[in-house]
Amino acid sequence: MTTILDEITESKRAHVAEARRHRSFERVLEDARRASPPRDFHAALAAPGPIKLIAEIKKASPSAQLIRASFDPVAIALAYQTHGATCLSVLTDTPYFQGSLDHLIAVQANVEIPILRKDFTIDVYQIAEARAAGADAILLIAEILDNHELRSFQEFARELGMAALVEFHDEINLPRVIASGASLIGVNNRDLKTFKTNLDHTLRLRDQIPPEIVLISESGVRDRHDVVMLEAAGVAAILVGESLMRTPDIGSAVDALLGHSPG
Numbered sequence: 001m002t003t004i005l006d007e008i009t010e011s012k013r014a015h016v017a018e019a020r021r022h023r024s025f026e027r028v029l030e031d032a033r034r035a036s037p038p039r040d041f042h043a044a045l046a047a048p049g050p051i052k053l054i055a056e057i058k059k060a061s062p063s064a065q066l067i068r069a070s071f072d073p074v075a076i077a078l079a080y081q082t083h084g085a086t087c088l089s090v091l092t093d094t095p096y097f098q099g100s101l102d103h104l105i106a107v108q109a110n111v112e113i114p115i116l117r118k119d120f121t122i123d124v125y126q127i128a129e130a131r132a133a134g135a136d137a138i139l140l141i142a143e144i145l146d147n148h149e150l151r152s153f154q155e156f157a158r159e160l161g162m163a164a165l166v167e168f169h170d171e172i173n174l175p176r177v178i179a180s181g182a183s184l185i186g187v188n189n190r191d192l193k194t195f196k197t198n199l200d201h202t203l204r205l206r207d208q209i210p211p212e213i214v215l216i217s218e219s220g221v222r223d224r225h226d227v228v229m230l231e232a233a234g235v236a237a238i239l240v241g242e243s244l245m246r247t248p249d250i251g252s253a254v255d256a257l258l259g260h261s262p263g
Contacts, residue, residue: 003193003194004062004193004195005143005144005193008062008093008095008096008120009120009122009144011095011096012093012119012120012122013122013123015095016122016123016125016126019125019129020125025124025125025128028125028128028129028132029128031128031132032128032129032130032131032132032160033131033160035131035132035133035134036134037161038114038131038135038136038160038161038162039112039113039114039115039136040114040136040163041087041114041115041116041136041137041162041163041165041184042137042163042183042184042214044086044087044113044114045086045087045184045214045216045236045237046214046236050231050258051227051230051231051235051236051237051238052086052087052236052237052238053080053084053085053086053087053237053238053240053254053257053258054085054086054087054088054089054116054216054237054238054239054240055080055085055087055088055089055240055241055244055254056088056089056090056091056118056239056240056241056242056244056245057073057076057077057080057088057089057090057091057103057107057241057245058089058091058097058099058118058241058242058245059071059091059097059098059099059245060096060097060098061096061097061242062096062097062195063190063195064242066098067241067242067245067246068245068246071098073090073103073106073107074106074107074110076245076250077090077107077110077111078110078111079250079251079254080244080250080254081111081112081113082251083250083251083252083254083255083258083260084254084255084258084260085113085254086113086114086237087113087114087115087116087136087137087237088107088111088113088114088115088116089115089116089118089139089239089241090103090104090107090115090116090117090118090135091103091118091119091241092104092117092118092119092130092133093118093119093120099118099119101117101129101133104117104130104133104134104135105133105134108133108134108135109134114136114137114163115134115135115136115137116135116136116137116138116139116165117130117133117135117137117138117139118139119138119139120141120144121138121139121140121141121145121153122144122145122149124152124153124156126138127153127156127157127160127162128156128160130162131160131161131162135162136162136163137157137162137163137164137165137184138153138157138162138163138164138165139164139165139167139186140153140154140164140165140166140167141167141168141188142166142167142168142170142173142176142177143168143169143170143173147176147179147180150166150176150177150180150182151180151181154166154180154181154182163183163184164182164184165184165185165186165216166180166182166184166185166186167185167186167187167188167218168185168186168187168188169187169188169189169190169191169201171205174205174208174209178209178210178213182213183213183214184213184214184216185209185213185214185215185216186215186216186217186218186239187201187202187205187209187215187216187217187218188201188218188219189201189202189217189218189219189220190218190219190220197219197220198220199217199220199221199226199229199230202215202217202230202233202235203229203230203233206233206234206235211234214236214237215234215235215236215237216235216236216237216238216239217230217235217237217238217239218238218239219239219241221238221239221240221243221257222243223243223256223257224256224257224258224259227257227258227259228259240257243257244257
């Protein structure tokens with residue numbers, strides 16, 4: 001049975017093929033190497049202190065449809081940064097998330113914290129494209145990549161000065177992710193086949209992930225109670241999008257999530 005993840009991946013292959021026809025890989029790579037120096041995404045998340053927030057800029061999703069009608073990526077990014085987000089995640093997929101590389105470019109020009117390009121990476125073209133747009137990190141999803149791709153994509157990202165957040169949901173993929181040499185591992189609490197979330201997924205897998213790896217819990221984090229629970233379990237960072245994007249006052253929502261006093 002074809003899942004939404006399969007559908008998105010096939011759509012992405014067609015998109016990359018079309019992009020390559022309009023702009024060669026060599027040209028994109030040249031732009032990537034001339035881009036402003038990347039910010040250190042890994043170091044920001046690995047630094048000592050309280051649990052870190054990767055705050056996501058996301059207008060829509062296949063499961064939730066339209067999340068935020070009044071959508072200004074730069075204003076959202078500045079609110080996140082002002083209220084204590086450590087890093088940002090910018091959705092750049094257009095058909096399913098109403099995102100754009102233009103959003104990332106605009107955000108990068110206006111903030112000082114590191115930025116993850118959140119997309120379905122299936123080709124080195126997208127990695128070079130991310131760096132050319134100013135991204136400091138890329139997302140790699142174990143469910144759509146083989147062992148060679150997991151390793152080689154991380155190596156290519158490092159060559160360009162970027163970090164790679166390697167994400168998985170299915171427990172069977174965890175040994176592959178660790179063997180790939182990932183230093184940032186994300187446990188996606190959302191099953192990308194059904195889009196259902198379960199925060200206990202991170203807690204159950206925590207002890208199987210070496211302590212020297214920076215562990216990020218993704219999806220399903222909704223309130224301060226969730227954050228405290230994950231921090232107590234040794235999770236280094238959380239990636240949160242929908243629950244923040246739905247609130248009218250994003251800054252106050254970040255304060256509440258991180259336990260900051262308003263203002």
